[in-house]
Structure formats: structure tokens, C-alpha cells
Amino acid sequence: MTTVLGIEGTAWNLSAAIVNENDVVAEVTETYRPPTGGIHPREAAQHHAKYASQVIRDLLDEGKQHGVNIGNIDAIAFSQGPGLGPCLRTVATAARMLSLSLNIPLVGVNHCIAHIEVGRWKTPASDPVVLYVSGANSQVLAYRMGKYRVFGETLDIGIGNAFDKFARNAGLSHPGGPKIEEYAKNADGYIPLPYVVKGMDFSFSGLSTAATDALKHASIEDVCYSFQETAFAMMVEVTERALAHTGKSEVLLAGGVGANMRLREMLDIMCDDRGASFYVPEKRFMGDNGAMIAYLGLIMFESGTVTDIDRSHVNPNFRPDDVEVTWIAEDPGIGGTK
Amino acid sequence: MYLTSGAEATVHLEDGVIIKERVPKRYRLVELDERIRKERTRAEARLMSEARRVGVPTPIIYDINGSTIKMEYITGEPIKNVITPLLSERVGEIVGRLHSGGIIHGDLTTSNMILHDDKIYLIDFGLAFVSSIVESQGVDVHVLFQTFESTHKDHEKLIEAFCKGYGKTFENADDVIKRVKEIEKRGRYA
Numbered sequence: 001m002t003t004v005l006g007i008e009g010t011a012w013n014l015s016a017a018i019v020n021e022n023d024v025v026a027e028v029t030e031t032y033r034p035p036t037g038g039i040h041p042r043e044a045a046q047h048h049a050k051y052a053s054q055v056i057r058d059l060l061d062e063g064k065q066h067g068v069n070i071g072n073i074d075a076i077a078f079s080q081g082p083g084l085g086p087c088l089r090t091v092a093t094a095a096r097m098l099s100l101s102l103n104i105p106l107v108g109v110n111h112c113i114a115h116i117e118v119g120r121w122k123t124p125a126s127d128p129v130v131l132y133v134s135g136a137n138s139q140v141l142a143y144r145m146g147k148y149r150v151f152g153e154t155l156d157i158g159i160g161n162a163f164d165k166f167a168r169n170a171g172l173s174h175p176g177g178p179k180i181e182e183y184a185k186n187a188d189g190y191i192p193l194p195y196v197v198k199g200m201d202f203s204f205s206g207l208s209t210a211a212t213d214a215l216k217h218a219s220i221e222d223v224c225y226s227f228q229e230t231a232f233a234m235m236v237e238v239t240e241r242a243l244a245h246t247g248k249s250e251v252l253l254a255g256g257v258g259a260n261m262r263l264r265e266m267l268d269i270m271c272d273d274r275g276a277s278f279y280v281p282e283k284r285f286m287g288d289n290g291a292m293i294a295y296l297g298l299i300m301f302e303s304g305t306v307t308d309i310d311r312s313h314v315n316p317n318f319r320p321d322d323v324e325v326t327w328i329a330e331d332p333g334i335g336g337t338k
Numbered sequence: 339m340y341l342t343s344g345a346e347a348t349v350h351l352e353d354g355v356i357i358k359e360r361v362p363k364r365y366r367l368v369e370l371d372e373r374i375r376k377e378r379t380r381a382e383a384r385l386m387s388e389a390r391r392v393g394v395p396t397p398i399i400y401d402i403n404g405s406t407i408k409m410e411y412i413t414g415e416p417i418k419n420v421i422t423p424l425l426s427e428r429v430g431e432i433v434g435r436l437h438s439g440g441i442i443h444g445d446l447t448t449s450n451m452i453l454h455d456d457k458i459y460l461i462d463f464g465l466a467f468v469s470s471i472v473e474s475q476g477v478d479v480h481v482l483f484q485t486f487e488s489t490h491k492d493h494e495k496l497i498e499a500f501c502k503g504y505g506k507t508f509e510n511a512d513d514v515i516k517r518v519k520e521i522e523k524r525g526r527y528a
Contacts, residue, residue, distance in 0.1 A: 190369055190370065236366075240363075243345070
């Protein structure tokens with residue numbers, strides 16, 4: 001049985017986990033919560049540096065309680081990107097140190113793909129079109145011929161950041177998404193906002209600005225509602241097109257913004273109308289978590305991938321389509337042609 | 339007669355007339371859904387007429403009503419079934435004229451081109467938009483080259499012939515072809 005320890009810390013969540021092929025053995029998380037405003041990269045990195053050793057110590061203790069000792073760990077996985085540079089460097093340093101001091105191989109993983117693979121692990125989805133929505137990222141992806149291809153993505157900021165920007169202007173605290181979802185429930189009506197889909201891509205920065213301007217003449221409830229309806233419809237439309245284009249029959253929702261119930265409902269309706277299956281992992285695997293990093297590290301390690309220390313530099317703009325997928329066997333069941 | 343159903347619209351043939359209707363999406367709020375379908379239907383019809391004005395054969399629009407377009411049915415053979423290097427060169431000329439006119443088709447495949455009366459018609463402007471930037475033109479051509487590669491054996495000759503025709507009718511052809519090569523390297527689907 002392969003066992004991997006993984007560390008996540010691309011943004012505000014510092015989380016480490018030990019997983020094996022069957023399940024998560026242990027997980028410890030320490031979240032950076034800005035007192036005001038949004039995530040300050042340097043302060044988030046300082047938070048991670050302060051808590052990294054404590055989190056890993058607690059994790060190893062928890063592992064021991066479940067029968068996993070340091071000697072049982074086969075690899076150390078960490079998020080190599082994308083993410084905030086200072087945070088990535090802090091976590092990479094912790095991972096390298098563990099790898100060198102324990103003499104265990106290192107596996108650098110792509111954070112976006114970790115979101116996808118944990119979903120394939122923890123739901124029945126096998127070859128899905130993925131809608132990945134978080135603070136900084138908004139992408140529609142699917143596996144085809146050796147890579148997770150990006151079929152559509154945001155041309156500017158991620159949906160979570162668009163919500164946060166609006167929330168800050170509206171006087172709401174970070175993170176904005178959950179507050180916007182609450183306000184939207186009490187709306188009286190829809191106010192028109194720019195719906196920006198260009199080919200297979202979408203754009204949120206103008207929409208966020210338009211929503212902020214709308215606060216001058218409409219209630220915050222109506223603006224939150226209209227913002228959500230517009231932004232989510234844009235992404236569901238592109239997800240549907242990717243389904244039609246690839247001929248796949250599953251949709252997987254990934255990333256922290258996937259916690260939004262209205263987004264889930266819209267995807268569910270779209271899938272229902274197309275006869276596709278819709279999957280959402282349980283909440284602990286939606287936002288950034290150490291388990292997904294450990295799990296992707298595990299399947300990469302099993303397929304023969306290790307990262308040499310001198311090639312373990314972080315990449316804040318690491319794209320999912322830069323990664324050669326070595327852990328999926330080419331068979332008619334997955335990655336079929338269009 | 340029912341013809342096709344994509345992610346966005348259904349296409350029927352009735353009394354020799356094509357009826358294309360953008361279908362409502364239940365996941366979208368009704369007022370938002372209606373606005374989008376109407377805007378896109380109008381844009382599609384406008385760009386088809388505009389394309390014809392710059393010398394690209396397209397079906398004639400008979401009527402627009404809400405999110406429904408009635409248009410001419412072009413009989414003939416899809417280019418997909420009859421493509422040769424000679425025809426590919428003519429496809430290049432047509433796409434060159436379209437791009438010179440500032441129009442991007444958005445779904446250039448050999449199934450969306452019909453050979454009728456020795457003229458090549460472009461159909462399905464559902465994803466078309468106005469743009470004169472090299473990136474958009476490059477993606478347009480890239481999509482076509484992908485269908486060459488996935489459905490036609492001698493795609494290299496077809497690509498070469500296309501470029502020849504494209505260069506005849508479009509000033510910036512060389513820049514676009516250069517960009518297509520970059521887009522291919524990105525390995526991204528657009």
C-alpha cells in the first residue's frame with residue numbers, strides 16, 4: 001500500500017494530509033483569516049511559515065494514532081502552483097525539508113489537477129468535463145490525449161476574486177461568496193448586468209465593476225442575486241458546450257466556489273436536460289485541502305513521477321495543460337475522441 | 339424535418355426553408371435567457387448578411403422573430419465529403435474575405451461549408467463575432483486546421499492550399515498563419 005504525505009498552501013489555507021489508496025488517514029488544517037480586507041500574500045505566507053511545523057507535527061501524531069508512522073510514508077507531495085508566490089515558496093520549503101531530512105522522494109503537483117483528481121477519487125465520476133471554480137481560478141477542463149485540456153477559462157480574474165472585489169466595495173468581509181449567496185436569497189428581482197462569454201471563454205472583471213455600480217440604485221439583495229445569476233449562467237453555458245463538443249456524459253464541480261448551492265442547482269438542471277450525470281465531492285474536498293495534494297502525489301508517484309530537489313521550484317502560473325498525465329491509461333473508457 | 343441540435347439551437351427544414359431556433363435554457367433566469375437568445379439571434383443574422391456583403395456566400399435571411407431565424411436552405415455537398423487541395427485553396431480565399439471584413443466565424447469546420455452551384459457557402463454563424471485582431475483570426479483558422487487533421491488524410495496538402503488562397507484575399511494572412519502555429523503549441527482548446 002502506498003502512503004503519501006501532502007501539503008497545500010497556495011493561498012489562505014495551510015493544510016497537510018496523509019492518504020493511502022483507500023482513504024484519507026489524517027488531515028490537519030490551519031487557515032489564515034485576514035482581520036480586514038482580502039488575502040495579503042506576504043501575511044498569508046508568514047502565517048504558513050509560523051504554523052507549518054505545528055501542522056506537520058500534529059499530522060504525524062494523528063497519523064500515528066491511525067497506525068501510520070514516518071517510516072510508512074513513501075513520498076512527500078506539495079502544491080507547486082498555481083498560487084501566491086510567497087505562500088508557494090513557504091510550503092515548498094517545508095516539503096523539501098521533510099523530503100531531505102526523512103530521505104523520502106518529493107512530488108510537486110499541480111493544484112488545479114489535484115482538485116480534479118480528488119473529485120474522481122471521491123465521486124463516481126470517471127471521465128468528466130470539470131468546472132473548476134475558486135478565488136483565483138475559473139476553468140472548464142476535460143481529459144483528452146494525455147492532458148487535461150482547458151476548453152474555456154476566465155480572461156481576467158477568477159469568479160471568487162470577482163465576488164471578493166464586489167464584497168469589499170459593498171462593505172462585506174472576506175470571503176465574499178458566502179455572504180453574496182445569503183443576500184441573493186432575499187432578492188426581489190433581477191437587474192441586467194453584462195453577460196460576457198467570448199467563444200469558450202468568460203470574463204468577470206467588468207461584471208464585478210458593473211455590480212458595484214448597481215449598488216447605487218438597487219438593493220444589495222437584488223445586486224447579489226443578479227451577480228450570481230449572470231456569472232454562473234456564463235460558466236454553465238461553457239460547461240454545456242464542452243460537454244457537447246467532447247461527447248462526454250459527466251460533469252464534475254471542483255473548487256471552493258463549488259460550495260454555492262445555486263451554482264450546483266444550475267449545473268444539475270443543465271446536466272438533467274442533457275442526460276449527463278453531475279457530481280460534487282463532499283465539502284471537505286471542494287476548497288483547498290491537503291488530502292487532494294497527497295492523493296495526486298500518490299497517483300503520480302505510483303505512475304513513476306518524482307520531483308528532484310533542483311527541479312522543485314514553484315510556479316505561480318502553473319497551468320494544468322502543462323502537466324503530462326501519466327496516471328491515466330489510454331483506453332476507450334476515458335479521453336475518447338469527440 | 340429535424341436536422342441537428344447543438345448545445346444552443348435546433349435546426350429544422352420546413353417547405354425548403356431552414357428554421358433555426360435558439361432553445362431556452364432552464365438553468366438560466368427567464369429574463370436573462372430571453373435577452374441572450376434574442377441578442378445572439380440578431381447578431382447571427384446581421385453577421386450573415388455582412389459576410390455576404392464582403393463576398394462570402396451565405397444563406398439569405400428571410401425572417402427573424404425573437405430567437406428564431408428563417409433562412410435559405412443551401413442544397414449541395416458538405417465540403418467535408420468532397421475536399422481537395424483545389425477546393426481548400428478556395429476555402430482559404432473565402433475565409434480571407436471574411437477576415438478582411440472583420441468577421442470571425444467561430445466554428446470553421448468542413449461541415450459548415452457547402453458546395454452549391456460551384457460556390458462555397460459558409461453556414462452556421464451561431465458563434466460568429468466582430469473582430470480584427472490576429473488572435474481571433476488565428477483561433478478561427480486553427481479550428482479549421484484541426485478538422486482537417488482529424489477528418490482528412492492528406493491534411494498537410496490541404497493546409498498548404500488553404501494558406502495560398504487565404505493569402506490571396508487577406509493582407510495579414512502571414513501574421514495569422516504564424517499565430518496559428520503558436521496557438522497549436524499552447525495545446526489549448528478554444
